[in-house]
Amino acid sequence: MAWVESKYGESAKNRIMDWQELIARNQGLDELSQLKLVNDFFNETPYYPDDEIWDKEDYWATPVEMLSIDGADCEDYSIAKYFTLREMGVPIEKLRITYVKALDLNQAHMVLAYYAHPDAEPVVLDNLIGQIKEASQRQDLAPIYSFNGDGLWLAKSRGKGKRVGRSDRISLWQDLITKMENEGD
Amino acid sequence: MTLSRQLVTLLAVLLLLVFVGTFFISVQNARTYLEVQLESHAQDTATSLGLSVSPHMVDEDLVTVARMVDAIFDRGYYQIIKLEDIQGEVLINRELSVQVKDVPAWFIEYLPLKAPEGEALIMAGWRQAGRILIQSHPGFAYRQLWGNVSEIFGWFLVSALFVIGLGLLLLRVVLSPLKEVEWQAESICNREFPILDKLPRTRDLRLIVEAMNRLSTKLRTMLTEHEDLAAKLREQAHQHPVTGLANKHHFMAALNYRMASPEVCSYAVLCLIQLRDLQGYNHKHGYAAGDKLLCQMADALRDIAAEIPRHTLAHLSGGDFALLAEDYRTAEGEVLGQRLSDALAGLCGNNTLQPVDNGHVGIAYFDGKQDASQLLIEADEALRVAQSKEANSWFFIVPEEVEKETARSATEWRSFIQQALASDRVALHLQPVYSCPHKEMLHHEVLVRLIHEQDAEQLLVAGTFMPMAESLGLSAEIDKAVIERVLLLLAESTDPDFRLSVNLSPASLQTEDFLGWLEEKLWANAKLAKQLIFELPEYGAVSMLEQMHDLIKRVSRFESQVALDHFGRGFSSFAYLHSLKISYIKIDGSYLNQIDENTDNRFFIQALTDIAHGLDIKVIAEAVESEMIWQSLQTLNVDGGQGYCLGRPAAWQDT
Numbered sequence: 001m002a003w004v005e006s007k008y009g010e011s012a013k014n015r016i017m018d019w020q021e022l023i024a025r026n027q028g029l030d031e032l033s034q035l036k037l038v039n040d041f042f043n044e045t046p047y048y049p050d051d052e053i054w055d056k057e058d059y060w061a062t063p064v065e066m067l068s069i070d071g072a073d074c075e076d077y078s079i080a081k082y083f084t085l086r087e088m089g090v091p092i093e094k095l096r097i098t099y100v101k102a103l104d105l106n107q108a109h110m111v112l113a114y115y116a117h118p119d120a121e122p123v124v125l126d127n128l129i130g131q132i133k134e135a136s137q138r139q140d141l142a143p144i145y146s147f148n149g150d151g152l153w154l155a156k157s158r159g160k161g162k163r164v165g166r167s168d169r170i171s172l173w174q175d176l177i178t179k180m181e182n183e184g185d
Numbered sequence: 186m187t188l189s190r191q192l193v194t195l196l197a198v199l200l201l202l203v204f205v206g207t208f209f210i211s212v213q214n215a216r217t218y219l220e221v222q223l224e225s226h227a228q229d230t231a232t233s234l235g236l237s238v239s240p241h242m243v244d245e246d247l248v249t250v251a252r253m254v255d256a257i258f259d260r261g262y263y264q265i266i267k268l269e270d271i272q273g274e275v276l277i278n279r280e281l282s283v284q285v286k287d288v289p290a291w292f293i294e295y296l297p298l299k300a301p302e303g304e305a306l307i308m309a310g311w312r313q314a315g316r317i318l319i320q321s322h323p324g325f326a327y328r329q330l331w332g333n334v335s336e337i338f339g340w341f342l343v344s345a346l347f348v349i350g351l352g353l354l355l356l357r358v359v360l361s362p363l364k365e366v367e368w369q370a371e372s373i374c375n376r377e378f379p380i381l382d383k384l385p386r387t388r389d390l391r392l393i394v395e396a397m398n399r400l401s402t403k404l405r406t407m408l409t410e411h412e413d414l415a416a417k418l419r420e421q422a423h424q425h426p427v428t429g430l431a432n433k434h435h436f437m438a439a440l441n442y443r444m445a446s447p448e449v450c451s452y453a454v455l456c457l458i459q460l461r462d463l464q465g466y467n468h469k470h471g472y473a474a475g476d477k478l479l480c481q482m483a484d485a486l487r488d489i490a491a492e493i494p495r496h497t498l499a500h501l502s503g504g505d506f507a508l509l510a511e512d513y514r515t516a517e518g519e520v521l522g523q524r525l526s527d528a529l530a531g532l533c534g535n536n537t538l539q540p541v542d543n544g545h546v547g548i549a550y551f552d553g554k555q556d557a558s559q560l561l562i563e564a565d566e567a568l569r570v571a572q573s574k575e576a577n578s579w580f581f582i583v584p585e586e587v588e589k590e591t592a593r594s595a596t597e598w599r600s601f602i603q604q605a606l607a608s609d610r611v612a613l614h615l616q617p618v619y620s621c622p623h624k625e626m627l628h629h630e631v632l633v634r635l636i637h638e639q640d641a642e643q644l645l646v647a648g649t650f651m652p653m654a655e656s657l658g659l660s661a662e663i664d665k666a667v668i669e670r671v672l673l674l675l676a677e678s679t680d681p682d683f684r685l686s687v688n689l690s691p692a693s694l695q696t697e698d699f700l701g702w703l704e705e706k707l708w709a710n711a712k713l714a715k716q717l718i719f720e721l722p723e724y725g726a727v728s729m730l731e732q733m734h735d736l737i738k739r740v741s742r743f744e745s746q747v748a749l750d751h752f753g754r755g756f757s758s759f760a761y762l763h764s765l766k767i768s769y770i771k772i773d774g775s776y777l778n779q780i781d782e783n784t785d786n787r788f789f790i791q792a793l794t795d796i797a798h799g800l801d802i803k804v805i806a807e808a809v810e811s812e813m814i815w816q817s818l819q820t821l822n823v824d825g826g827q828g829y830c831l832g833r834p835a836a837w838q839d840t
Contacts, residue, residue, distance in 0.1 A: 096306070096313070115313065118271040122311055135311035143311050145236055 008068040015067040023087050031090055035114055038084050039125045039132055045072050047127060074110045077127040081112045093118065096146040102128065104140050113146065188363065189356045196352045197345075204341045208334075212296065215333050219326040220299055227303030230257060231319045234266075235305035242307050242314035251277050264300060265320040271313045285324045288331040296330065298323045362390045369397050376763040376800045378405035408799055412759045415792035422785030424756065425500035427476050428483035431756070436499035436507055438778035439754070440557040442808055443497075443511065446774065448632060448834070449751075450495075451648035453511040453551040454518035457564045458486070458525055459572075460504030460544040478532065482506065485528040489521070494655070494691075495724065497754075504544065507564075512652030515550055515583050522548050522579035530577040542576030550584055553649075598653045601638065606666050610636035612644060613670055614834040615685070618805060618827040622819045627805075628684035628718060630827060632834045633667050651690065660690035661699045668706060674837060675713040686718035686748065691725025694732040700739055707743040714743035718768065723752045727761055737766050750807065753793065762800055769824065770797060774808030781817045794822045 005013040022041055026034055048071040063080040066072045072080070078097050085095060094115050102109040113122035113135065122135050135143075186194075234257055238250045250268065258266045258279040268277040285293060300323045307315040362385035372379050378401045384391050423435035431439070443450040460466075460482060467475040479500070486506055490498040495511035510521060529543045547568025551560050563582055571580035593601065605611060615629035635650055637643035654660045664687075671685050693699045707714040719740060726733050726749055737747050750771035762770075772790060780786050794804045809815050809828030818826055 098311075113311065118313055120312075124311075143308060145239065146306050146308050146313065148306075 004064070004068050008070075012068040012070065015070065016064060019063065019067055019084070023084060026088055029088075031094070031114075031116075034085060034088050034090065035123070035125060035132055038081050038088070040130070042066075042072070042077055042080050042084075043127050043130050045070060045077070047072065047074075049073055072127075074127060078110045078112045078125075081125050085112075090114075092148060096122070096148060098124075098146040099144040100141040101144060102140060103142055109141065111141065189353075189360050192356055193349060193352060197349060200345050200348060204345070208337055208341070211337060212330070212334055215330055216296065216298060219330060220301070223298065223321040223323060223326055224301040224303065226262070227301065227319045227321045228305070229303070230263070230321075231303035231305035231317045234319070235307050235317050238268075238317075239308045239314070242309040245309075247276065254279060262322055262325070263319060264322040265302075265318065267318040268307070268315060269318070270315040276315065281322060283323065285327045288327045292331055292334070293327060296334075298326050298330065300326075359387065361385075362387070362394055366390075366394055366397050369401060373401055373404060375766060378402070378408075378763075408763070408796070411792070411796050411799060415759065415789065415796055418785070418789045418792050419753070419756065422783075422789055427479050428500045429756075430483050430486075430498055430500040430506070432499065433501040435775065436497060436501060436509075437557065439497045439499075439773075439775035440509060440560070441778055442774035443509070444551065444555065444557045444560065445810075446808065447553055447646050447648050449648055449774070450511045450551075451553045451646065452514060453509055454513040454515075454521060455549050455551060455560055455564045456508045456510070456518075456521065456525055457547045457561075457568045458482075458506040458508065458529070458544060459547075459568055460506075460529075461542055463504035479504070481532055482528075485531065486525075489524050489528060493521075495652075495722075512648075515581070518548055518550060518581055518583075522546055522581050526577050526579040544577065545571035545574075546579035547571050548579060548581040550582070552584060593653075595653070595657065598650070599657050599659065602635065602650060602654055602657070602659050602663070604638065605635040606662055610638070611666055611670060612636055612836060613667065613674065615837050616827055616834040617832040618686070618825055619831050620825045621806075621815075621823050624831075626682075627825050628686055630686045630720070630834075631667065631671055631688070633663065633688075647688070655690055655692045658692070658696075661693040661696035664689055664693045664699070665702060668703070671717070672706065672710050672713055675716050676710070681716070684716045684718065686720050688720050688750070689736075691721060691729060694721070694725070694729060694736060700732075700735060703736075704739045704742075707740060707745060711743055714740070714745045718746040718748055720748045720750045720771070722754075723749045723757070723770070723773075724755050726765070727755070727757045730761060730764070733765055741766065753789075759793075759796055762797070762802065767802055769803035769805050771805045771807045771827075772823075777806055777808050777810075777814055781813045787817070787821060790821050790823065794824075798822070 004016060019041065022037060026037055029037075045066060060079060061069070061072065061076045063083060066076045066080055082095055082097060086092065096113045096115065098111050098113045100109050100111055101107070109128070112125040114125065115122045123132050124135055124138050124141070125132055126138070126141075128140075129138075135141075234254065238253055241249045241253075254266055254268060254277050257263070258281075261281070263279070264281055264283060266277070266279045267275060269275050300320050303319045303321075305317050306313055307317060362381075362383075365381055365383075369379055369381055380398050380401055381394050384394055420429075423431055425432045440455075443453070460478070463475060463478075466478060482504075483500060483506070486498055486508060490496045490508055490510075493508075493510045493513070497507075497509040497511075499507045501507055508521075508525070510518070513521065525546045529546070532543045545568055547564050547566070547570065549560055549563035549567055555563070567580045567582045570582075571578050574580065612634045614632045614634060616632060617629050618627045619625065620627050633647050634644035637645065651660065651663070654663050667687060671687055675683065675685065707717075717740075719736070721733070721736075733747075740747060746768035747765075748767055748769045748771065749765075751773045752770040753776055754773040770793075772793065776786050776790060778786075780790070790804075790806075797804045803824040804822075805825040805827065806814075806818055806823050807827055809818065809826040809830050811830050814828070815826060815830055
């Protein structure tokens with residue numbers, strides 16, 4: 001934490017502490033309220049394309065990185081929301097990270113979809129529109145494909161050249177926590 | 186286990202450890218890699234298939250979806266492709282049983298590959314329509330793993346063989362000095378004392394070789410000193426100081442022993458040679474010249490005696506010499522007389538103008554009946570007769586009536602011996618040999634007799650017919666007949682300690698097929714072979730050491746033993762004993778004569794025993810004819826004895 005402070009300043013440290021407080025305080029809440037809290041919290045972070053912040057084409061930042069730097073692109077929002085909700089107790093099978101096409105912008109985009117039941121119509125957590133809406137009301141988005149978040153993170157890590165075995169999958173969240181704690185040192 | 190074998194084993198174990206480690210790690214790596222590949226393959230296909238079929242799920246066009254699934258599945262790389270709706274109900278299921286060709290079943294059992302499932306969602310727009318589960322077919326992976334393992338194994342085998350072969354070669358080079366030291370130690374045990382000239386480079390080995398060389402030299406010196414001492418003792422007691430021939434004392438002992446032992450000698454010719462007026466020669470030319478003349482005479486006599494297989498040559502005193510030619514009959518005696526007379530005539534001393542009358546020769550014939558002194562008197566008479574005749578002449582008192590048996594002609598002898606062998610007129614008499622001092626039975630010496638063709642009671646002793654047989658070339662036949670009968674005798678006896686010594690004629694050893702025949706016999710009677718001892722007379726052995734080595738080498742394979750009898754009869758050096766692996770020597774009877782009184786003989790026997798024991802050879806005294814001799818032997822470290830006093834030869838049934 002001191003490291004974050006020294007590197008990114010006091011405001012970065014405060015944002016991370018706020019995030020941790022959000023997770024800790026809202027554990028027992030109903031899922032729809034949790035969705036709203038988390039969506040609102042992260043949508044406060046301003047949007048920047050990856051190449052401006054990270055100097056890379058497609059960089060998936062961890063929530064700590066995202067909050068520290070106070071900037072994100074669509075993947076970072078979805079991932080941060082996904083892991084925060086997981087941490088707050090939302091079951092994995094209800095959350096899907098979905099590749100979509102933003103029709104108005106004609107741009108590749110990513111959102112987090114929440115399925116109350118497996119075959120239900122999902123609600124969409126997006127950074128383009130702050131409000132959580134039913135999928136059918138999002139005519140501006142065309143869904144391409146969905147993944148569960150853990151698998152996607154795993155695949156992405158593998159792509160980065162990290163060795164991730166099958167057994168690691170279960171503890172992925174744990175890894176992320178560890179990673180974030182290390183970042184805090 | 187030899188050192189080199191231990192080192193090679195160590196090398197092999199190390200190699201095996203390295204191999205097992207490498208093998209394990211590389212197989213594990215290959216397995217993990219293949220499993221990850223199987224997983225990613227399954228996952229990729231699941232994702233692609235999920236993406237491909239998603240548009241068709243919006244229309245719920247299951248037929249198209251099924252065909253798409255089949256198109257992927259029929260590629261053959263998948264074990265299971267399963268499509269479920271979001272409730273978990275199976276919509277499409279394709280399965281291929283796992284059949285792996287070219288890979289043995291045990292391999293799959295011991296190194297199973299997990300083929301993890303790949304999973305992907307099927308979307309219908311925003312809605313989750315279902316899920317695809319894919320498991321790759323592990324057959325290809327197994328084949329790859331199997332190929333991998335076989336290849337590693339093959340490489341290991343080839344390289345291990347190469348490394349071990351190289352190691353063996355290196356070890357052989359490095360350890361070769363040890364082999365030589367081993368050979369040296371073995372040789373020392375075999376009474377040879379070799380020195381290794383080539384010192385190995387390895388320091389430790391070099392120290393060992395040097396120490397062994399010192400040991401070998403020291404042992405050789407010790408034994409040589411011993412032998413020199415014994416030779417000196419013998420020289421003082423038994424040899425004439427000027428000519429080195431046997432002295433009177435020795436000659437008389439030998440003559441007494443032989444005249445009294447029909448087994449050893451049945452007939453012989455005794456020649457007395459006297460130089461004329463040696464005293465006068467000494468006065469005239471000085472003692473040095475006289476000694477020179479004596480030595481010339483001795484040399485001439487040695488040359489003549491060398492052609493007589495069994496002889497005793499002595500310088501009695503002054504100008505008197507004696508030559509006993511055993512197994513010589515009258516005709517041969519006459520030839521010998523002429524040769525001796527020629528030798529006398531040929532003597533010239535240091536003056537070429539020396540008068541030609543150098544001396545005379547008197548010859549008497551021993552027919553087995555006289556005693557030594559009687560025979561000497563007869564020879565002396567003959568000498569007087571010769572002296573009354575012309576210069577350098579010889580005279581032979583031929584007995585009027587030569588005994589019937591010895592009077593047979595050579596042709597008659599041949600047919601007699603051959604018939605005796607053919608019609609089994611061969612009798613074996615056994616004489617016991619006892620250990621000294623406890624008088625325990627060691628073995629029996631086999632003495633062969635031929636039965637007279639007309640009178641079955643009359644037995645011919647070896648001394649009578651053996652010389653004839655040897656000159657007729659029949660000795661091998663007799664020895665073979667005896668050995669066959671001895672083997673039968675041994676086979677009948679159940680006592681494993683019943684051991685027999687058989688006399689072999691030196692002539693037999695020179696007979697071409699004899700040793701081969703003997704080896705076959707021993708091979709066929711391998712169990713009895715270790716109860717057999719072969720005795721050869723010393724005079725025969727020293728003249729044919731090569732055949733002796735051959736004999737010893739062949740029979741010792743069957744644990745038969747070889748021994749020498751009549752040892753010490755000629756004054757040959759002891760040095761050859763080192764090289765012969767014999768079990769015992771029998772001291773010639775002439776050394777035992779008056780042993781109770783004669784301290785020289787006692788010293789000699791004691792020294793001889795010391796030498797023999799140093800070489801791991803036992804000493805047995807023959808001709809122990811009286812209790813007095815037997816008692817004297819007790820103090821001389823002799824290992825055993827045989828003689829009339831201990832037990833007479835007798836047919837086996839009687840003993």
